[in-house]
Amino acid sequence: AQSVTQPDIHITVSEGASLELRCNYSYGATPYLFWYVQSPGQGLQLLLKYFSGDTLVQGIKGFEAEFKRSQSSFNLRKPSVHWSDAAEYFCAVGARGTASKLTFGTGTRLQVTL
Amino acid sequence: GAVVSQHPSWVICKSGTSVKIECRSLDFQATTMFWYRQFPKQSLMLMATSNEGSKATYEQGVEKDKFLINHASLTLSTLTVTSAHPEDSSFYICSASDRGGLGEQFFGPGTRLTVL
Numbered sequence: 001a002q003s004v005t006q007p008d009i010h011i012t013v014s015e016g017a018s019l020e021l022r023c024n025y026s027y028g029a030t031p032y033l034f035w036y037v038q039s040p041g042q043g044l045q046l047l048l049k050y051f052s053g054d055t056l057v058q059g060i061k062g063f064e065a066e067f068k069r070s071q072s073s074f075n076l077r078k079p080s081v082h083w084s085d086a087a088e089y090f091c092a093v094g095a096r097g098t099a100s101k102l103t104f105g106t107g108t109r110l111q112v113t114l
Numbered sequence: 115g116a117v118v119s120q121h122p123s124w125v126i127c128k129s130g131t132s133v134k135i136e137c138r139s140l141d142f143q144a145t146t147m148f149w150y151r152q153f154p155k156q157s158l159m160l161m162a163t164s165n166e167g168s169k170a171t172y173e174q175g176v177e178k179d180k181f182l183i184n185h186a187s188l189t190l191s192t193l194t195v196t197s198a199h200p201e202d203s204s205f206y207i208c209s210a211s212d213r214g215g216l217g218e219q220f221f222g223p224g225t226r227l228t229v230l
Binding site: 032034036041042043044045046049090094101102103104105106107109 | 205226
């Protein structure tokens with residue numbers, strides 16, 4: 001069975017500082033990997049995804065993530081955080097193929113101080 | 115492209131009544147739709163997977179008689195919470211996957227259900 005671990009429940013960074021959110025997955029083969037962001041009371045917005053190819057993936061809002069097969073990780077990074085980035089971030093893993101169900105991590109709440 | 119809507123965005127109902135939540139794919143055909151439930155400050159838990167024209171597949175522990183799912187067309191799936199109770203209060207989110215795609219899901223904005 002697939003699983004996702006986000007070790008950090010809550011992270012606080014200063015505006016302008018760099019950010020890295022950790023994600024580790026467990027899956028028998030090469031998975032599909034996703035990062036979503038959720039603002040309070042809102043649905044999920046896709047930040048980026050990895051299906052295949054280049055292991056460094058660029059997303060929206062200046063985010064990037066790197067797939068490291070040897071470490072079973074897909075960490076999310078941003079070089080300079082903005083106050084508007086404060087939200088809940090979810091990593092998810094899905095099986096390859098059409099319409100496969102996703103397994104979500106428990107989420108990391110990002111707080112940005114001014 | 116790939117927009118998914120949900121209606122209503124929030125609903126308040128009395129205990130014992132039924133509530134229907136709609137999930138629509140606006141600009142693509144969704145062969146598969148997923149329904150998730152999210153408790154406050156928690157992650158999304160998959161409730162069921164529905165394929166157009168077929169019965170939904172429920173995850174372990176989800177009561178199929180309480181959470182009725184219908185996927186009548188390639189653009190519409192509905193979740194009906196029957197005989198709702200306060201413990202059913204939650205944030206319900208649907209997602210849709212397009213025909214022939216790589217499996218990416220497109221998420222709706224969610225529906226906040228409060229049962230009094």
